[in-house]
Amino acid sequence: MPSPELSTMLVVLDLVGIFVFSVTGALVAVRKHLDLFAATVLAGVTGLGGGFIRDVLIGATPPAALADWRYLLVPATAGLLTFVFHPTVGRLERVVTLFDAFGLALFCVTGALKAVDYGLGPLPAALMGMVTGIGGGVIRDVLAGRVPVIFEGVLYATPALAGAAVAVVLDRADLSLLVVAAAGFGTCLGWRLLALVRGWQAPMPRGPANV
Amino acid sequence: MPSPELSTMLVVLDLVGIFVFSVTGALVAVRKHLDLFAATVLAGVTGLGGGFIRDVLIGATPPAALADWRYLLVPATAGLLTFVFHPTVGRLERVVTLFDAFGLALFCVTGALKAVDYGLGPLPAALMGMVTGIGGGVIRDVLAGRVPVIFEGVLYATPALAGAAVAVVLDRADLSLLVVAAAGFGTCLGWRLLALVRGWQAPMPRGPANV
Amino acid sequence: MPSPELSTMLVVLDLVGIFVFSVTGALVAVRKHLDLFAATVLAGVTGLGGGFIRDVLIGATPPAALADWRYLLVPATAGLLTFVFHPTVGRLERVVTLFDAFGLALFCVTGALKAVDYGLGPLPAALMGMVTGIGGGVIRDVLAGRVPVIFEGVLYATPALAGAAVAVVLDRADLSLLVVAAAGFGTCLGWRLLALVRGWQAPMPRGPANV
Numbered sequence: 001m002p003s004p005e006l007s008t009m010l011v012v013l014d015l016v017g018i019f020v021f022s023v024t025g026a027l028v029a030v031r032k033h034l035d036l037f038a039a040t041v042l043a044g045v046t047g048l049g050g051g052f053i054r055d056v057l058i059g060a061t062p063p064a065a066l067a068d069w070r071y072l073l074v075p076a077t078a079g080l081l082t083f084v085f086h087p088t089v090g091r092l093e094r095v096v097t098l099f100d101a102f103g104l105a106l107f108c109v110t111g112a113l114k115a116v117d118y119g120l121g122p123l124p125a126a127l128m129g130m131v132t133g134i135g136g137g138v139i140r141d142v143l144a145g146r147v148p149v150i151f152e153g154v155l156y157a158t159p160a161l162a163g164a165a166v167a168v169v170l171d172r173a174d175l176s177l178l179v180v181a182a183a184g185f186g187t188c189l190g191w192r193l194l195a196l197v198r199g200w201q202a203p204m205p206r207g208p209a210n211v
Numbered sequence: 212m213p214s215p216e217l218s219t220m221l222v223v224l225d226l227v228g229i230f231v232f233s234v235t236g237a238l239v240a241v242r243k244h245l246d247l248f249a250a251t252v253l254a255g256v257t258g259l260g261g262g263f264i265r266d267v268l269i270g271a272t273p274p275a276a277l278a279d280w281r282y283l284l285v286p287a288t289a290g291l292l293t294f295v296f297h298p299t300v301g302r303l304e305r306v307v308t309l310f311d312a313f314g315l316a317l318f319c320v321t322g323a324l325k326a327v328d329y330g331l332g333p334l335p336a337a338l339m340g341m342v343t344g345i346g347g348g349v350i351r352d353v354l355a356g357r358v359p360v361i362f363e364g365v366l367y368a369t370p371a372l373a374g375a376a377v378a379v380v381l382d383r384a385d386l387s388l389l390v391v392a393a394a395g396f397g398t399c400l401g402w403r404l405l406a407l408v409r410g411w412q413a414p415m416p417r418g419p420a421n422v
Numbered sequence: 423m424p425s426p427e428l429s430t431m432l433v434v435l436d437l438v439g440i441f442v443f444s445v446t447g448a449l450v451a452v453r454k455h456l457d458l459f460a461a462t463v464l465a466g467v468t469g470l471g472g473g474f475i476r477d478v479l480i481g482a483t484p485p486a487a488l489a490d491w492r493y494l495l496v497p498a499t500a501g502l503l504t505f506v507f508h509p510t511v512g513r514l515e516r517v518v519t520l521f522d523a524f525g526l527a528l529f530c531v532t533g534a535l536k537a538v539d540y541g542l543g544p545l546p547a548a549l550m551g552m553v554t555g556i557g558g559g560v561i562r563d564v565l566a567g568r569v570p571v572i573f574e575g576v577l578y579a580t581p582a583l584a585g586a587a588v589a590v591v592l593d594r595a596d597l598s599l600l601v602v603a604a605a606g607f608g609t610c611l612g613w614r615l616l617a618l619v620r621g622w623q624a625p626m627p628r629g630p631a632n633v
Binding site: 240241243244245246247248249250252253263267272273274276277278280283284294297353354355356 | 478479480481540541542543545546549550560564567568569570572573574575579580623624625626627628
C-alpha cells in the first residue's frame with residue numbers, strides 16, 4: 001500500500017505527464033491550422049488515449065480518466081493554453097520534447113504495473129506499458145491525417161518497451177514499488193534522452209522503397 | 212420508467228438518427244469513388260460508431276446495436292439506398308445536413324444520459340454524450356482518409372457538448388426525463404442550426420500556419 | 423468439447439493465420455519505408471487487430487492474445503523476418519496473398535463462433551466474424567496513412583461475411599463443430615480465391631466521382 005504522500009505524488013506526476021502530452025497534441029492541431037475544438041480534442045486524446053486503449057483492452061472500464069474530473073480538466077487546459085500562446089509554445093519545442101520524454105517514461109511504467117495488477121503476464125504487461133506511453137501520440141497523428149511519427153525512424157517506442165519490461169521483471173522480484181518504478185522510469189528516460197542527444201534512429205529497411 | 216409509447220418513440224427516433232448519420236457515411240464513400248462494401252461499412256460506422264466508442268469506454272458491452280438486429284439493418288439499408296441513388300441524395304445535401312443536426316442533438320442527449328446511468332460523473336458523462344454524437348463521423352473521416360471535418364472550423368462538436376451538459380445538469384435536478392431530454396436536445400439543435408444558417412465557425416489559430 | 427488433437431490443430435491454424443496476416447502488415451511498413459518498429463507494430467495490429475476489436479466489442483477482455491505469449495511472439499517474429507528478408511518476401515507476393523485468403527477464411531469462422539459463444543444473435547455474430555477477418559487490415563492501412571484496400575473494389579470482406587454467416591447458421595442446426603467450421607471456411611476461401619483468379623470486384627458507384 002503506498003503511503004498518502006506517495007499516492008499524492010503519483011497523481012501529480014501523472015497529471016504533469018498528461019499535461020505535456022496534451023501540449024504536443026494541441027501543437028499538432030495548431031500547425032495543421034485546425035480549430036480550437038480540434039486543439040482541445042487532440043490534446044485530450046494525446047494525453048489520455050494511451051491509457052484509454054490499455055484500460056479498454058485489460059477490461060478496466062470505465063478508464064480512470066472518466067472517473068476523476070481532474071484528468072479531463074488538465075488536457076482541456078493544456079489545449080486551450082497551447083492554442084492561445086502557440087507561437088511561444090512552438091519556440092519552446094525543445095522543452096516540450098524533454099518533458100514529453102518524462103511523460104513517456106512515467107506512463108510506460110504505470111501502464112505496465114496496472115496491467116500486471118489486472119492479471120496479465122509479463123510480456124503482455126510490458127506491451128501494455130508501451131501502448132500506454134505511445135498510444136495517445138498514435139491516435140493524435142491518425143486524427144491529424146499523418147503517419148504516426150513513431151513509425152518514421154524516431155527512437156521513441158523502444159525505450160518505452162524497455163522501461164516497461166524492466167518494471168515488470170523487477171516487480172516479480174518482490175522489490176519495493178519505488179525501486180521498481182524508478183528503475184523502469186530511468187531505463188526509458190535515459191534511453192530516450194540519449195537517442196535525442198545522439199540522434200539515434202530505429203533501423204530503416206535496406207534497399208530502395210517500394211521494392 | 213418511460214411509458215411503452217415513449218419507449219417506442221425513443222427507439223424510432225434513435226433509428227431515424229442512425230439512418231441519417233449512415234447516409235452521410237455512404238455519401239463520403241461514393242464521393243471518394245469507393246465500392247459498395249465501403250459505402251455500407253462507412254454507413255455503419257458513422258451511424259453506430261459513436262455509440263460503440265461510448266459503450267466500450269463505459270463498459271456497456273456488447274453495445275446495444277449488437278443485441279438488436281434492427282440497429283444493424285438500418286445502416287445497411289441506408290448505405291445501399293445511398294449507393295444506388297447517390298446523385299439524388301447528393302442533391303438533397305441540405306436536407307441531409309438538417310436531419311444530421313437532428314441526429315446529433317438526439318445522440319448527445321441519449322449518450323450522456325446512458326453514461327450517467329452507468330455511474331459516470333457529470334463532466335465525463337457530458338463528454339460521453341458529445342462522443343456519442345461526433346464519434347461516428349470521426350471514424351468515417353479517418354477510414355475515408357481525410358482529416359475529420361469537425362476539426363476544420365465547422366461548429367458541430369460544441370453544440371453537442373452543450374446539449375449533453377444541459378441534459379446532465381438538469382438530470383441531477385430531478386426533473387422529468389422528457390423535460391431533461393427536450394432541453395438538451397433543443398440546446399444542441401438550436402445552436403447547430405444557428406451555426407449553419409449564420410455560418411458560425413469555431414475559432415481558428417492566430418497567425419500563419421506552421422509557426 | 424473438442425478433442426485435444428483438434429484443440430492443438432486449431433491453435434496451430436490460428437497461429438499460422440496470424441503469421442500470414444502479420445507478414446502483410448510488415449510488408450506495408452517496408453514499402454512505405456517505415457522503420458523496424460513500425461514493421462513490428464503493423465505486423466502485430468494486422469495479425470491481432472481484428473480479434474482485439476471483436477473481443478473489446480463482445481466484452482471478452484483481456485483479448486486471448488494478451489493471455490498467451492505465443493500470440494505476441496508470432497507477429498513479432500513475422501515482422502522481424504519480413505523486415506530483414508523483404509525483397510524475397512515481396513517477390514512471394516502471390517504466395518502471401520494465397521495464405522492471406524486462408525487466414526481470412528479461418529478468422530471469419532472462429533470470430534463468428536466466439537461471438538455466438540458470448541451470446542450474440544446470428545446477424546451480429548456474423549458481422550463480428552467479418553470484423554475479425556478484416557479488422558486487422560483496416561487498422562494496418564489507417565496507421566500506414568492509406569485508405570483501407572478493402573474499400574477500393576477488392577472482393578475481400580464479402581467472402582468473410584458469407585463464410586461467417588454460413589458458420590453461424592449451421593451452428594444453430596446442431597451439426598458437429600468440424601462440419602460447421604469447414605463449411606464456413608470453405609465458403610469464404612472458395613469465394614475469395616475465385617475473386618482473385620477471375621479478378622472479380624465489388625460494385626463501384628455509377629457515374630463520375632465527386633457528384
